[in-house]
Amino acid sequence: MPSTSSTSDQSVGDHATLLLDTNNVSLSFGGVKAITDISFNIYKGEIRALIGPNGAGKTSMLNVINGFYHPQEGTITYKGKVRRRMKPYQAASSGIARTFQNVALFKGMSTLDNVMSGRSLKMHKGLFWQMLHIGPARAEEIIHRKKVEEIIDFLEIAHIRKQAVGKLPYGLQKRVELGRAMAMEPELLLLDEPMAGMNLEEKEDMSRFIIDLNKEFGTTIALIEHDMGVVMDLADRVVVLDYGKKIADGTPAAVQADQAVIDAYLGVAP
Amino acid sequence: MEFLNSIFVAPFIDMGAAPDFLLQVIWEGFVSGVLYALIALGFVLIYKASGVFNFAQGIMVVFSALALVSIHKAGAPAWLAVILTLAIMALLAVAIERVVLRKLVNQHDAILLMATIGLTLVIKGVGEIVFGGEPQSMITEELGIPTGSTDWEVFDGIVIFQHIDIAAAAIALIMVAGLGVFFSVTRIGRALRAVADDHQAALSVGISLNQIWAIVWFASGVVALVTGIMWGARSDVSFALEIIALKALAVLILGGFTSIPGAIVGGLIVGIGEKMFEVYWGPLFGGGVEAWFAYVLALIFLLFRPQGLFGERIIERV
Numbered sequence: 001m002p003s004t005s006s007t008s009d010q011s012v013g014d015h016a017t018l019l020l021d022t023n024n025v026s027l028s029f030g031g032v033k034a035i036t037d038i039s040f041n042i043y044k045g046e047i048r049a050l051i052g053p054n055g056a057g058k059t060s061m062l063n064v065i066n067g068f069y070h071p072q073e074g075t076i077t078y079k080g081k082v083r084r085r086m087k088p089y090q091a092a093s094s095g096i097a098r099t100f101q102n103v104a105l106f107k108g109m110s111t112l113d114n115v116m117s118g119r120s121l122k123m124h125k126g127l128f129w130q131m132l133h134i135g136p137a138r139a140e141e142i143i144h145r146k147k148v149e150e151i152i153d154f155l156e157i158a159h160i161r162k163q164a165v166g167k168l169p170y171g172l173q174k175r176v177e178l179g180r181a182m183a184m185e186p187e188l189l190l191l192d193e194p195m196a197g198m199n200l201e202e203k204e205d206m207s208r209f210i211i212d213l214n215k216e217f218g219t220t221i222a223l224i225e226h227d228m229g230v231v232m233d234l235a236d237r238v239v240v241l242d243y244g245k246k247i248a249d250g251t252p253a254a255v256q257a258d259q260a261v262i263d264a265y266l267g268v269a270p
Numbered sequence: 271m272e273f274l275n276s277i278f279v280a281p282f283i284d285m286g287a288a289p290d291f292l293l294q295v296i297w298e299g300f301v302s303g304v305l306y307a308l309i310a311l312g313f314v315l316i317y318k319a320s321g322v323f324n325f326a327q328g329i330m331v332v333f334s335a336l337a338l339v340s341i342h343k344a345g346a347p348a349w350l351a352v353i354l355t356l357a358i359m360a361l362l363a364v365a366i367e368r369v370v371l372r373k374l375v376n377q378h379d380a381i382l383l384m385a386t387i388g389l390t391l392v393i394k395g396v397g398e399i400v401f402g403g404e405p406q407s408m409i410t411e412e413l414g415i416p417t418g419s420t421d422w423e424v425f426d427g428i429v430i431f432q433h434i435d436i437a438a439a440a441i442a443l444i445m446v447a448g449l450g451v452f453f454s455v456t457r458i459g460r461a462l463r464a465v466a467d468d469h470q471a472a473l474s475v476g477i478s479l480n481q482i483w484a485i486v487w488f489a490s491g492v493v494a495l496v497t498g499i500m501w502g503a504r505s506d507v508s509f510a511l512e513i514i515a516l517k518a519l520a521v522l523i524l525g526g527f528t529s530i531p532g533a534i535v536g537g538l539i540v541g542i543g544e545k546m547f548e549v550y551w552g553p554l555f556g557g558g559v560e561a562w563f564a565y566v567l568a569l570i571f572l573l574f575r576p577q578g579l580f581g582e583r584i585i586e587r588v
Contacts, residue, residue: 066474092476104471106464108528117464121476123457137456184475 016043018077019188019220020065025074027060034060035071036244042188047214048222049235049252053264056241058224059101062190065222066098067091079187093121097186099177101193101224107166111176114165115151118183119144151182155209171202178209189213191223195230203230210234232256240264281550290427295549296542301435303541304442305504308497309518310525310533311446312490317527318453319462319486320371321379325386328515329393330491334359335498335507336401339409348412352495359491362393367484375469375479394509403509408502410434415503438500445496446534449489453530462486466528520564523571526578535579540564 020042027035035057042048050058063069065076067086076083078094097118106114123140152158155175160168165176174194181189194210195203207230213219225231231238232252240248240255242264248255255261285292309327316324337358342351370385410417416433453459464472465482473479501511521540525532544563552559571578 068470068473088473089476089478092474098474100471100474104468104474106467106471108467109460109463113460113463117460117472117477118475120457120461120464141455141457180471180475 016046018042019044019079020222021077022061022065023075023077025061025064025071025076027057027064027069027071033244034069035064037074038241038244038246039074040239040246040249042220042222043236044187044220045214045218046220046236047210047234048220049231049238050222050224050241051226051228051231051238051255052241052247055243057244058241059192060244061241062098062192062222062224065091065188066096066190092184095184095187096190097181097184097188098190099174099181099192099194101196103170103173103177105165105173105177105180108164110162111157111165111168111179112148112152112161114176115148115179115183116144118180119148121184148183151179154182154212155179156205171198174198174206175209178206182213186219188220188222191221191225193224193226195225195227203227207234228256276554277551284550288427289425290429293424293429295545297429297431297435299542299545300538301432301438301541302545303538304439305497305501305537306514306518306521306541307534307537308442308445308493308500309515310521310537311449311530312493312497313518313522314525314527314530314533315449315490315493316486318466320483321466322371322382322386323379323527324490325383326390326393327490327494327518328512329390329397329509330359330362330494331498331501331515332507332509332511333362333393333397334491334495335408335502335511336397336406338495338499339406339502339507340401342409342412343406348409348414351409352413355495356492359495360488363487363491364484366487367480371483372480394512398509405506405508405510406502407506408499410503413499415499434500434503438503441496441500442534445493446530450530458482458485517564520568522578523568524578526580529578529580532578532580540567543567 018041021039022041023039025035025038026033038057038061050061052058060069064071065078065086067088067090070085076086078086078096106117109117123144152161155178157172157175157179160172160176165173168176178191178194181191191210195206198206210221210223211234214221223234225234235252237250238248238252238255239246240258240261242260247260247264248258250258309331312327312330313324316322316327334355338351338355341354342348346354366389370389371382374382374385415437418433420431420433420436421428422431453462461472461477461482462485464475464477465479469479472482498507498511501507501514505511517540518537521533521536523536524539525534525536540563544560547563548557548560
């Protein structure tokens with residue numbers, strides 16, 4: 001399969017295996033082109049950043065990957081399976097989890113229930129047993145509850161586990177959202193601006209969680225982020241979008257020095 | 271003076287003079303309150319899980335009751351008729367999800383409401399064609415619902431409790447308790463609440479909206495059937511029952527659209543309130559106050575506490 005992102009492959013090593021590969025994906029809403037002919041790939045185990053000015057199509061790209069949007073052209077290869085379009089359910093059940101730009105939590109529910117909801121796909125006992133709430137359904141609930149408590153400890157949010165998330169400060173909400181995604185035990189985790197609106201301390205915490213997730217659990221991460229310092233620290237490789245097109249792809253250092261990227265961010269003199 | 275007297279003094283003197291009659295009035299109000307609460311419960315279930323205000327809940331009550339009676343008339347024993355009716359309600363739920371809701375995902379609330387009004391007309395039309403427009407009597411005895419009554423001697427008088435009313439109250443209680451547990455501790459219950467809160471987020475964790483909606487509509491179909499049986503046992507089963515569903519609207523405004531306890535308490539307030547108002551204050555207005563009491567109460571609530579007694583206050587971060 002031809003890959004256009006060959007410039008940076010050596011940074012991850014030759015034996016890196018492809019987890020996700022998007023091929024010439026184009027997406028438009030009526031006459032508005034959100035994404036034009038974008039190809040990029042994600043290796044197993046890496047942290048991949050998507051950057052670009054506002055409206056560059058970064059979130060649209062994540063939405064394509066997890067099946068919220070269906071591209072008009074191009075294919076998505078995930079774990080070796082070529083697909084024209086993903087359904088959200090397919091994406092979730094094949095190991096893609098995500099967080100959202102403007103925190104999409106279940107506001108009326110507690111932290112614990114929010115994280116628990118991430119286990120939905122892992123729990124299989126039928127409606128009948130659940131109605132009775134005894135026997136197998138109950139045992140299953142306990143097993144998953146244990147797993148969820150581990151995640152809550154990992155993210156250091158044990159003190160708010162019974163609180164309704166709608167009333168929590170923004171930084172904690174972002175953490176709970178990450179917890180919900182982690183509860184799915186994803187292979188590929190999509191983070192849409194995980195540090196937006198955070199102060200320095202919160203950003204450092206979040207960076208630490210992301211690195212731990214990547215190193216300890218081996219979760220592959222694709223993240224959108226505006227804070228260049230964070231991107232340079234975390235990411236193995238960076239893809240840069242502008243006006244729905246890919247303008248650069250490579251290691252943080254290479255991308256930073258790229259003239260097209262500098263122009264996109266600073267503007268070009270006419 | 272005399273006017274004020276007839277509002278603030280005389281009714282209470284009447285109550286004190288005949289406490290047994292007062293108790294009877296409260297009991298009657300309580301029972302119709304339970305039935306309002308059951309209808310409101312059907313609304314709350316769907317609203318909680320999908321944010322759809324289901325105008326068709328009232329007609330679903332009539333439809334399920336008529337289906338039950340007609341299937342029994344066609345020769346099926348009562349237990350089989352119940353099972354078949356449940357199957358029909360399940361089919362209806364799946365059909366509604368497929369044909370109506372799935373096409374309208376992410377549409378504005380008003381559009382979904384309009385869709386359920388259309389649904390009301392369709393169910394009504396189909397019901398009239400299949401079951402006929404005649405009022406039917408409920409198969410109370412065949413279902414094993416007790417019919418007698420118990421007299422309670424108290425305050426030198428008697429209060430009469432119809433057994434069917436006691437049964438209705440007990441069944442309502444069990445259903446509410448069951449739903450409460452189901453919503454709070456099970457995976458599907460959690461998924462229901464998740465879908466109610468945020469469609470996108472629910473999709474991202476792999477919850478299937480279609481499945482959840484079908485389950486919710488079926489659950490409210492079951493609630494509708496129970497309501498239909500209970501209400502039908504007290505009066506006849508006819509399309510006129512649909513009007514009662516409108517009173518459930520007032521109940522919802524009182525209790526809050528998202529609260530199961532709210533539906534119950536709201537139902538009881540409306541039920542008891544309107545009976546007492548009718549008996550003790552009704553003559554002041556020339557009677558017939560039962561018909562509008564609930565709506566006036568709802569209006570007052572809308573002015574002072576629009577989220578209802580138990581509703582979630584809508585807080586939006588800007």
